[in-house]
Amino acid sequence: xxxxxxxxxxxxxxxxxxxxxxxxxxxxxxxxxxxxxxxxxxxxxxxxxxxxxxxxxxxxxxxxxxxxxxxxxxxxxxxxxxxxxxxxxxxxxxxxxxxxxxxxxxxxxxxxxxxxxxxxxxxxxxxxxxxxxxxxxxxxxxxxxxxxxxxxxxxxxxxxxxxxxxxxxxxxxxxxxxxxxxxxxxxxxxxxxxxxxxxxxxxxxxxxxxxxxxxxxxxxxxxxxxxxxxxxxxxxxxxxxxxxxxxxxxxxxxxxxxxxxxxxxxxxxxxxxxxxxxxxxxxxxxxxxxxxxxxxxxxxxxxxxxxxxxxxxxxxxxxxxxxxxxxxxxxxxxxxxxxxxxxxxxxxxxxxxxxxxxxxxxxxxxxxxxxxxxxxxxxxxxxxxxxxxxxxxxxxx
Numbered sequence: 421x422x423x424x425x426x427x428x429x430x431x432x433x434x435x436x437x438x439x440x441x442x443x444x445x446x447x448x449x450x451x452x453x454x455x456x457x458x459x460x461x462x463x464x465x466x467x468x469x470x471x472x473x474x475x476x477x478x479x480x481x482x483x484x485x486x487x488x489x490x491x492x493x494x495x496x497x498x499x500x501x502x503x504x505x506x507x508x509x510x511x512x513x514x515x516x517x518x519x520x521x522x523x524x525x526x527x528x529x530x531x532x533x534x535x536x537x538x539x540x541x542x543x544x545x546x547x548x549x550x551x552x553x554x555x556x557x558x559x560x561x562x563x564x565x566x567x568x569x570x571x572x573x574x575x576x577x578x579x580x581x582x583x584x585x586x587x588x589x590x591x592x593x594x595x596x597x598x599x600x601x602x603x604x605x606x607x608x609x610x611x612x613x614x615x616x617x618x619x620x621x622x623x624x625x626x627x628x629x630x631x632x633x634x635x636x637x638x639x640x641x642x643x644x645x646x647x648x649x650x651x652x653x654x655x656x657x658x659x660x661x662x663x664x665x666x667x668x669x670x671x672x673x674x675x676x677x678x679x680x681x682x683x684x685x686x687x688x689x690x691x692x693x694x695x696x697x698x699x700x701x702x703x704x705x706x707x708x709x710x711x712x713x714x715x716x717x718x719x720x721x722x723x724x725x726x727x728x729x730x731x732x733x734x735x736x737x738x739x740x741x742x743x744x745x746x747x748x749x750x751x752x753x754x755x756x757x758x759x760x761x762x763x764x765x766x767x768x769x770x771x772x773x774x775x776x777x778x779x780x781x782x783x784x785x786x787x788x789x790x791x792x793x794x795x796x797x798x799x800x801x802x803x804x805x806x807x808x809x810x811x812x813x814x815x816x817x
Contacts, residue, residue, distance in 0.1 A: 424448040424464055428457035437506050438527055478541030479518050485571040487515050488547075492564035501560065502526050531555050546689045546706045547571070550696040563696050570692045577684075577772045584779040591790035598794055599635060602801050607632035610805050625808030628801050665714040677778055678713060683743050684771030685710040686720065691764030700727065716742060733760070746770060 424445065427437050436457070442448035445462065452459050477483060490512065494504035505526060508519035525535035533552035536542050547567050554563030611629055614621050621629060657664055669675045689710040693703035704724045711717045719740040726736035734751040737743050743751075747767040754763025 422448075422464060424462055426452060426457075426459055426462045428452055428459045430457060436502070436527075438524070479536070479539060480541060480543060481571070482575060483514065483518075484543050484547070485568050485575065487518060488564045488571070489568035490515065492561050492568060495564065496561035501532065532560075543567075545709055546693055549693060549698055549702065549706050553697040557697055559697070566692060566696055570688065573769075574688065577776070580776050581779060584776070584783045587783055588786040588790060591787065591794065595790065595794045595797065598798060600639060602798070603632035603635035603639070606801070607805070608636075610808065614808065621808040622804075622811050624804045625811075628804040629808075662714045662718075665716070669713065669715050677775060679716065679742070680744070680771045680778075681775050682711050682713055682716050683747055684768045684775065685712075687747065687764040687771065688768035691761045691768060694761030694764065700733070743767075744771075 422442060422444070424440050424442055425437070426440060426448070430436050440448050440451050442451060445464075448462060449459060452462070479487060487508075490508055491501075491504055494507065495501060499507070502523060505519045505523035509516050509523055512519065522532060522535050525538075526532060531552070533548050533555055536551065537545075537548050542548070547570075550563045550567050550570075551560070554560035607629055610625075611633075614625075614629075620626070668678055686707055690703055690707035693706060694700070698706075704727065708717060708720050708724070711720055719742050723733075723736040723740050723742065726739065727733055731739075732752075732755055734748050734755060737751070738748050747770065750763045750767045750770070751760065754760035757763075
């Protein structure tokens with residue numbers, strides 16, 4: 421059996437594309453005619469449309485945001501879903517294979533949401549839920565645009581977080597490089613001077629020279645130690661996730677920052693789902709998947725039980741102490757005005773701004789501190805070495 425790619429005109433006048441398995445070209449042509457399709461082109465798969473590379477790239481993050489945005493624009497302009505996917509498969513180099521796979525599934529009678537949920541590395545459940553609601557209510561274009569906007573805001577928040585952490589990390593790397601430079605290129609020369617003078621260096625100089633010797637001899641083990649520490653932390657977190665997460669929440673500064681970030685993720689997910697038309701019963705389990713801290717996740721599950729028993733969302737969350745007062749007030753306003761989804765998104769934006777502001781302040785404080793630390797280390801090494809040289813001069817003269 422061979423695979424043939426075809427472009428044909430359907431009985432209703434629409435131009436469709438696809439593949440057909442047949443013994444030869446005549447058999448493929450007969451199958452198309454039997455399906456009431458008028459062939460416009462029929463080629464073996466190897467000679468047909470060459471789709472772009474990159475099929476191994478998961479349909480997530482920025483790629484899925486592009487997928488949703490383009491499909492929303494085409495579908496919103498009145499282009500049927502199958503035709504829109506076909507156009508994306510032919511014209512978009514980054515989305516070609518993903519669009520073609522989605523098109524094949526749609527032509528087999530599957531929904532777009534069902535196809536996306538079957539992907540091994542596909543979009544998050546909340547995004548799939550929004551698309552499913554759009555297909556069920558006939559508002560697919562609007563839901564796809566909501567998906568694209570939600571992903572864009574999440575990506576902007578993550579980018580801001582990373583940008584605030586780059587400068588302190590760069591300074592830490594610079595401090596490490598400075599230590600290695602001093603240990604490998606500066607201190608060995610002074611060791612030779614003291615060895616040639618047959619004099620014992622002062623205690624502070626001896627300490628610096630010994631530290632440089634340790635860095636030279638065992639520096640290769642430092643990356644392994646760091647990697648081992650990271651792996652150990654991940655294993656401990658996997659085994660003792662609950663106790664570690666509870667401990668994190670109780671820390672003075674990190675606990676408040678973690679709660680605010682988790683609140684923002686939960687509110688943005690739940691708000692987008694409610695705006696998209698999901699019911700509270702459907703949206704809560706999906707939104708809880710955005711919470712990473714096990715301690716807070718247990719609290720959200722208990723709050724969901726309260727909502728199922730008839731309690732307002734704000735009261736159920738307040739009883740577990742999950743959100744700050746400002747976010748709770750916005751949720752109460754949304755419940756009174758019937759705009760809960762919009763108020764949840766507003767609470768998420770407020771939380772994200774608070775996290776970003778805190779990290780900016782922390783980054784602003786860490787920058788001068790790390791810079792001063794690097795200067796102090798360099799000055800301390802030089803001072804210790806110079807004290808040793810001066811003591812050697814006194815012994816000689």
